[in-house]
Amino acid sequence: MLDDLPRGTLFIEDLEVGVQRHLSKVISDADIEMFAGLSTDHNPVHLDEEYAAGTMFKGRIAHGMLTAGLISAVIGEQLPGHGTVYLSQSLKFLAPVRPGDLVYAEVMVTEIDREKNRVKMACHCAVDGKKVLVGEASVLAPSRARG
Template identity: 40%
Template sequence: MVELVQQHPSGGYILDELHVGMAAEKIVVATEDRIRLFAEASDDFNPVHLDEAFASKTAYRGRIAHGLLSASFGSAVVGTILPGAGSIYISQTLAFHQPVRIDDVVRILITVIEVEAESARVKLSCEGFVGETMIMDGVAVVRVPRRRKPSQR
């Protein structure tokens, strides 16, 4: 059973608070600005992402967002909601199933599928959807804090 959670009041969940079935989601729009800024940040100026004339002649028949831009929406969930602040990516597998187009609304769903107490790591199912269509999926391994640091106040 999936239990949708919100961001922890402290900003992040610790190992003892995580269990299989916890999930979080985020809705992000793949805007023109996001695509342009991602191209600048990643130095990936492939014209399939930026040039409509070029992209219209490809198999996609128009511009598409960078796959890793869509994947970064999942990173936003992992880093800010589940597990949240203090979590560190160890690895990520990804499979892209459908392209994301300009102004598509992407829903990211991150679900805890395994908690490894000894290593303080969790495995997360990472899925992305546009409407009901799965656009990508994979599994992330993330290290999470065992305890919260005391307040500096």
């Protein structure tokens, strides 16, 4: 279940470096199965416990892009929020996420170009306080002045 944090829009005029937002979500078997269906990535390391037990992970793991999708949720729903358009996203996967893990996803504004409505943000996901994903996003933020 997602945290009950405010959703909506922070316009570029309201943003400051250091502003951050987050959400938390337990990754379920159903999430992994739905992501496999949507993405068509049916790698058995995600879906087959017997197969995954024989890998370096010693069990099933969630798709990395499923975890990264939580970053997208923070950006699209909270910071900057509705009307935001992705320009780029870098990701580095540090550790696996397993079914049942509570993932904490956080985004923090690091740079603002108000003239071009561009915002850079540091992003990370963590499980039990350990970072499992780090990256940087660049987006076009909504503006009151430019609609």
